[in-house]
Amino acid sequence: MISILRVDDRLIHGQVAVVWSHYLGVNRIIVANDEILDNKVQIMALKMSVPDGVKPFFVSVEQGIKLMNNPKSANLKIMVVVNKPADALKIAQSVPNIPLINLGNYGRVGAENMKNKKQLSKNIFVTEDDEKVLKDLIATNIKVNVQPVPSDPDVQLSSLI
Template identity: 45%
Template sequence: MISMARVDDRLIHGQVAVKWCKELGVNRIIVASDSIAKNAVQVAALKGAAPAGVKAAILPIEKAQGIINDPRSESLRILVVSNDPSDFLALFKGIKERPVLNVANYGRINGPLSEKRKVTDTVYLTERDQEVVREISALGVEVVTQPLPDDSREDLIALLG
């Protein structure tokens, strides 16, 4: 079962590896990204960043869909992470579950900020990102922004207007 899905430029890092895993009782992290799954250096680094007792898998979208849809995954507490909302649009189109999608710490790293809309202090979206997030919401996914478990959860679609 997916406990939460998160778009985050940093993928597996302190906030995800420590705070969110503990808050959600996660025992698996899946990084769902075709491009990241092809990069052996990134795969090794991300697996090493997972906290003790939490298994990390860095998978292409189709393989992540297969694992999430596998009935054996129902007993797991999974956090799915990607650094691109488009990865989640593809993922959600191939899975039954509709977990909350948390977009936080996204958009400040890749590409010029002048081409992005500042939605919150930690979320900067291109026009395409905004379209993708709306498409994800149209699939029945609640899309929020909440950087840390102690932060208040905000409806990202409402913030986009």
């Protein structure tokens, strides 16, 4: 069962691996990202961030959707991490029963041109295209929040757009 679908530029890092995984009690982290599959060094580094007792999977978005829709997944506590809203939208439209889409950190990593981005929160910077995708995410009727860590305020994305 999916506990959370998180959008985070950095994929797995301290906020994800330590804070959220412990808070949610997950035993699986699925990183659904088409680009990462070609970067074995990045996958190795991200695996080192995963706490003991949590099994990571690094798959394409399509493979991730198949994994999440597999009936065997219903017995697991899964955190799904993507690095862009478009991938979150694709998953949200293809996988039932996602309780929460969480925006943690987005728009700063690899961002050469910040002047074309709108700041929605301390950690969220979006282009016009990103904003359209985020509105589509809100339209899925899945709760979408901005909350870097569980102890931060739970801010509904709809209040920021």
